[in-house]
Amino acid sequence: MAQPKTAVVRSDLDIVIARTMARDLAKAMSFGAIDQARIATAVSELARNIFLYAGTGKVTVKEIDKSGRKGIEIVCEDQGPGIPDVDLVMQDGYSTSRGMGMGLPGARRLMDEFDLKSQEGVGTRITCRKWKSS
């Protein structure tokens, strides 16, 4: 299996770098074109959240295997202000910034598994996975 890859996010250019990195891995793992777009778009949304709310953070992508089933795992971490009310930000349409509030719920819909852990003043860690359908 390929080594995990990490992209540091501290500018809007890094959002493009992070999502290209995720797409490249998805492509190398032979995900279909639509799943590649879903994965790249989800990473774009999550990396933008890091840039907008925490300023800096990182995105790590890796290949995973559960009983022979292959998948891709994306971990987005920052030491930003954290999210006081996780349920609220996961609602469609909720936004505190220039977005339209579809970043987090949208990314969750694009992926198969989505886990968000956040602590105020400490940071946020989002882990999401997409499994290959075959």
Added chain:
Amino acid sequence: MDSLRIPILKIGDILIASIQVSLHDASAVQFKDDLLQKIYDTRARGVIIDLTALDVVDSFIGRLIADIAAMAGLMGTRVVLTGLQPAVAITLVELGLELPRVLTALNLEKGLSMMQRLTEESDDGPA
């Protein structure tokens, strides 16, 4: 940092912008500003934005395109979006961004004939 400029071509009274590379946020905002200024300067009656080459359109770019269509509309110019790849259309709808008020066409050719119809209709004045 210099942002990447998207070329905007003028053919008759229609502007055509084909986005060929993945846009980062600053260059996308620059494109919006450039396009609106060019509409004003050229008095274009229609704008076609071709996204054939884009394999990712996230909520930021999607929202920006919806904004451009609304802003151009306020200036009296129609916007037609062309060439969305199937994977892009699927992810946009799954994201929750259906761009309901943006006119679309399958490809640039169909977009051009749609634009010709639209501008001819407005020549005849309101029905």
